[in-house]
Amino acid sequence: MKRSRIPLYTTCLVLLFFYLPIAVLVINSFNASKFGGGWGGFSLRWYRELIDQREIWHALRNTLVIAFSATALSVVLGTSAAFALHRFTGRLQRLHYTLIYTPLVVPDILMGMSLLLFFVALSAQLSLLTIFLAHVTFCISYVAMVVLARLQDFDFSIVEAAQDLGANWWTAAWRVLLPMLAPGIGAGALLAFTLSIDDFVISFFVAGPGSTTLPIRIYSMIKHGSPPLINALSVLLLVITFVLVWFSQKLTEEKIK
Amino acid sequence: MKKMKWIGIMGCVAAALLGGCSKSxxxxxxxxxxxxxxxxxxxxxxxxxxxxxxxxxxxxxxxxxxxxxxxxxxxxxxxxxxxxxxxxxxxxxxxxxxxxxxxxxxxxxxxxxxxxxxxxxxxxxxxxLSITGIGYLTDRLPDFEASWTMFNDPAVKGACTLLNDMRETIGAGLKARGYSLNSTSEAELAEARDQVIEWKRNIAKFENEQYKNGLASEEFILVHGYSGDILQVQEENENIDFAIPREGTSITxxxxxxxxxxxxxxxxxxxxxxxxxxxxxxxxxxxxxxxxxxxxxxxxxxxxxxxxxxxFPPEEVVANLEVVADLGEENAKYTKVWDQIKAAE
Amino acid sequence: MKTSRRRRYTEWLVTLPSLAWLVVLFVLPTLIVFAIAFKPANPYGGIGAGWTWSTLASLGNPNYPAIIWRTLWISTTTTVLCLLLGIPMAYFMAQLPPRRRQVFLLLVIIPFWTSFLVRIFAWKVLLHPDGLIKQALVALHLVDADASLLYNAGAVLLVMVYTYLPFAVLPIYAAAEKFEFALIEAARDLGASSWKAFRSIFLPGIRRGILTAFLMVFIPALGAYVIPDIVGGPHSEMIGNKIAQRTFVDRNLPHASALSVILTLAVLAPLTAGMLMQRKKDRHAVLHQEGL
CATH class of the missing domain: 3.40.190.10 (Periplasmic binding protein-like II)
Structure with missing residues (x-):
């Protein structure tokens, strides 16, 4: 029986489509020619110049401060939300689920716009704090969804067994449930962290003096900066991404063991 | 166990980053x-x-x-x-x-x-001080004239930009028609609007920043921009030149x-x-x-x-330059015209 | 009695933190957007006193329908293209042996992990007049040497498909992975053509994945702002650009809010429709099982 080859070809073409721009970017980051029209010889010049760009390092620092703090808080809020959604049913949880689910699909620009107006209404000063609040708001939902998916595979009789053995609910949750869920929470945290690092639109709306994050910096570099510097920076970010992906693979592997 | 080690390392990195930079x-x-x-x-x-x-x-x-x-x-x-x-x-x-x-x-x-x-x-x-004018590639535009009419030239179709700046771009339209760039006359503004819409059909983009690299990398051959920006990129591409349109322009x-x-x-x-x-x-x-x-x-x-x-422009050029003024309530007229320009096909 | 009160107490304890956070920082801001849409603007960028319909009414002026229409067609075309590419990919990947399946899955996910802005920038480089694609197309005599590939609706569409395609592939793949491919073999054995088997057995079988993919692509596409800003031109503005312009350039927050209200409604329509369809189908499935 003859099988259609269309799916195979589509897949190969799409993967080519996915990787072509990235490959060109990586190659151009080593290109001595400034505008990348032709090959001007191999050079590490752009990486050296990148190191001297202190605005980039300042922006990177802002980004990491926000990513670490927003991840920490959203993991706590998101995990507790996932517990609530999993353990309880009823009208309150239906409302809770809708509130957790909606931010996942609302376009960034609407979220940025509404948060900006909220801060304007409060006459709040835009700063790293407002970016942090915004990031926690969208990260909660992602963490909650990832942890909820893990909870659904979880055997709650273990917690009940611990309770039968004399542990109260909190001890059981803390000593038994949480460690077993750690890989799920870790995966949620990693997702929140990468989303926070990559967010441009929402941060752009609520950023204030001195709180330029890395994506905002990259955006302004795309507008007026030197293209090869963006190439070099992108390659560095790619390397970091690969390390993170590898790290997350490790996490899931450990869970399987 | 390995995982704990990783979390520890990441924590240390974070602490170093936070601590290292916060000198008071x-x-x-x-x-x-x-x-x-x-x-x-x-x-x-x-x-x-x-x-x-x-x-x-x-x-x-x-x-x-x-x-x-x-x-x-x-x-x-x-x-x-x-x-x-x-x-x-x-x-x-x-x-x-x-x-x-x-x-x-x-x-x-x-x-x-x-x-x-x-x-x-x-x-x-x-x-x-900056003068708003026209940056262009001398080798690609041998017939260049220092005039706003260049934005109509079929030779630059799809390869030129206008500033994404309400006052500058409507101001260029007003100047091209011989009016003050602080005009509040509805009729003059309507003429300027039609002028800019005509240019819009010829341009690649309304752009305030990318035109510098665009000109240097020869992606654009004619741009509406600020004098210093164009002079800055002359170093990267010797074919770049800056011109002050003869109909007049803005000084800021x-x-x-x-x-x-x-x-x-x-x-x-x-x-x-x-x-x-x-x-x-x-x-x-x-x-x-x-x-x-x-x-x-x-x-x-x-x-x-x-x-x-x-x-240091000569006096006869300076006489042709106009400063953009605050128009107060009349500013709404510019916003309206700018919207019409942005929406026009 | 006592345990049930305890249970309620625990429920509130784990629900309240996230619920309160989202009410204050998500629901309340959205309500503020709706409220400000009914406020007048003042020329120096403040929000005027009193209430008015005129901001919303001004959306009827001829400048907006064109942008709303363009936003709809670009988003719809993006979604259709993503589904057309995503479905055969998922079909192919789901039939691979598990190990190779993992490899392909990772290959799909990795680009999705790189910075969103960097991916857009990469296309700007590729489509540049001296870029690889332009040179290749000129060499093949497919485009004119003076033609510009950037700054038009086509470029916006291309980069949108590039950016959102992983959002389509992943949910469709998740559904296809659970699909029983033996059903297709069976249909073929009974004389159905490959295409007929694909259409009448595979597609209905992954309906749920397709629906999720549709929502995951169409809704963010409606709110696209960065892509048309960077690779679009004067004739490819979308509603997101207009919201940003009203907020950051014109400083007309009531207008920006009114546009956001339109966008919110445009997003809610497919979302509720999708949720209702899913609920109805779930009910069907339950009835079906009970019937068995």
């Missing part, structure tokens, strides 16, 4: 246009005053103003164009300038100061102002004063290719710069 030097928050100050001068100022300067950038007066109104408070020095500085002052957003803290004000060029809106320097100090004073909510007013004054030190001003002019109207600094400029007709 005074910080000066500056809000400026991109590429509008020589970075080495900022570093020199930092070393001199034992402080840290954090610069954020904006790409149009309007976007800067909107961001401030939305709650981006806490900047110490901002660099608006003079009409915007006036609006900000009228809105009670600025602190008065303290001349006693600015001994270098005596260096300013009185000839240019006469053109300024805030002649007394009550709330603003001039920083740079960009000023330095101190907003009402500045946290470090004394340091802000020191920064403004520093930028008007004759040698510093000359170095800055050489680097960013805009003219700092600081008479004492002219002596430190290279001969090439002093003879550049874009930086």
């Amino acid at each position: 030097k005074p910080v000066l928050h500056v809000y400026n246009w991109a590429d509008y100050i020589k970075p080495e001068l900022v570093e020199q100022f930092e070393a001199q005053e034992q402080c840290r300067v954090v610069i954020d950038t904006f790409d149009s007066n309007e976007s800067m103003y909107a961001k401030l109104k939305a709650g981006a408070t806490g900047y110490d020095v901002i660099f608006p164009s003079s009409y915007m500085a006036k609006i900000m002052n009228d809105q009670d957003m600025l602190l008065p300038i303290n001349p006693a803290a600015l001994p270098n004000l005596k260096n300013l060029d009185p000839a240019y100061l006469d053109l300024a809106m805030d002649r007394a320097m009550a709330y603003s100090v001039p920083y740079m 004073f960009d000023d330095m102002v101190i907003p009402r909510d500045a946290r470090n007013v004394a340091l802000a004054h020191k920064f403004i004063n520093y930028l008007h030190d004759p040698e510093v001003a000359a170095e800055n002019t050489e680097y960013i290719s805009y003219l700092c109207p600081n008479k004492a600094s002219y002596a430190y400029l290279s001969e090439e710069t002093r003879e550049n007709p874009i930086l």
Whole structure:
């Protein structure tokens, strides 16, 4: 029986489509020619110049401060939300689920716009704090969804067994449930962290003096900066991404063991 | 177990990052246009005053103003164009300038100061002068004419840009039709609108920043832009030239102002004063290719710069330049025309 | 009695933190957007006093329908293209042996992990007049040497498909992975053509994945702002650009809010429709099982 080859070809073409721009970017980051029209010889010049760009390092620092703090808080809020959604049913949880689910699909620009107006209404000063609040708001939902998916595979009789053995609910949750869920929470945290690092639109709306994050910096570099510097920076970010992906693979592997 | 180790490592990295940078030097928050100050001068100022300067950038007066109104408070020095500085002052957003803290004000060029809106320097100090005009590639446009009509030329179709700036671009349309760029006549504005819509069919993009690289990399061959920006990229592509359209164009004073909510007013004054030190001003002019109207600094400029007709235009050219003024309530007419331009097919 | 009160107490304890956070920082801001849409603007960028319909009414002016229409067609075309590419990919990947399946899955996910802005920038480089694609197309005599590939609706569409395609592939793949491919073999054995088997057995079998993919692509596409800003031109503005312009350039927050209200409604329509369809189908499935 003859099988259609269309799916195979589509897949190969799409993967080519996915990787072509990235490959060109990586190659151009080593290109001595400034505008990348032709090959001007191999050079590490752009990486050296990148190191001297202190605005980039300042922006990177802002980004990491926000990513670490927003991840920490959203993991706590998101995990507790996932517990609530999993353990309880009823009208309150239906409302809770809708509130957790909606931010996942609302376009960034609407979220940025509404948060900006909220801060304007409060006459709040835009700063790293407002970016942090915004990031926690969208990260909660992602963490909650990832942890909820893990909870659904979880055997709650273990917690009940611990309770039968004399542990109260909190001890059981803390000593038994949480460690077993750690890989799920870790995966949620990693997702929140990468989303926070990559967010441009929402941060752009609520950023204030001195709180330029890395994506905002990259955006302004795309507008007026030197293209090869963006190439070099992108390659560095790619390397970091690969390390993170590898790290997350490790996490899931450990869970399987 | 391995996982714990990883988390530990990441925690240490985070702690190092957070701890390493938070030395408590005074910080000066500056809000400026991109590429509008020589970075080495900022570093020199930092070393001199034992402080840290954090610069954020904006790409149009309007976007800067909107961001401030939305709650981006806490900047110490901002660099608006003079009409915007006036609006900000009228809105009670600025602190008065303290001349006693600015001994270098005596260096300013009185000839240019006469053109300024805030002649007394009550709330603003001039920083740079820029002329808006046309940047182009000489080799690709042998028949170039210094005229706004170039934006209609089929030779530049899909390879030219206009500024994404309401006042500048409508102003160019008004000038092309022979009107003042501060016109509030509905009929004249309608003509300017139709002119810009005609250009819009020929351009690649409305753009405030990307035109520099676009011209240098020959992606665009004709751009509407600021004099210094074009002169800056001449270094990267020798075919680039700048022209002042014969129908007339705008000249802009960009000023330095101190907003009402500045946290470090004394340091802000020191920064403004520093930028008007004759040698510093000359170095800055050489680097960013805009003219700092600081008479004492002219002596430190290279001969090439002093003879550049874009930086020191001859009198008959100056007579053709107009300063963008604040139009108050009439501004709504421009917003409406700009919307019609943006929506037109 | 006592345990049930305890249970309620625990429920509130784990629900309240996230619920309160989202009410304050998500629901309340959205309500503020709706409220400000009924406020007048003042020329210096403040929000005027009193209430008015005129802001919303001004959306009827001829400038807006064109932008709303363009936003709809670009988003719809993006979604259709993503589904057309995503479905055969998922079909192919789901039939691979598990190990190779993992490899392909990772290959799909990795680009999705790189910075969103960097991916857009990469296309700007590729489509540049001196870029690889332009040179290749000129060499093949497919485009004119003077033609510009950037700054038009086509470029926006291309980069949108590039950016959102992983959002389509992943949910469709998740559904296809659970699909029983033996059903297709069976249909073929009974004489159905490959295409007929694909259409009448595979597609209905992954309906749920397709629906999720549709929502995951169409809704963010409606709110696209960065892509048309960077690779679009004067004739490819979308509603997101207009919201940003009203907020950051014109400083007309009531207008920006009114546009956001339109966008919110445009997003809610497919979302509720999708949720209702899913609920109805779930009910069907339950009835079906009970019937068995």
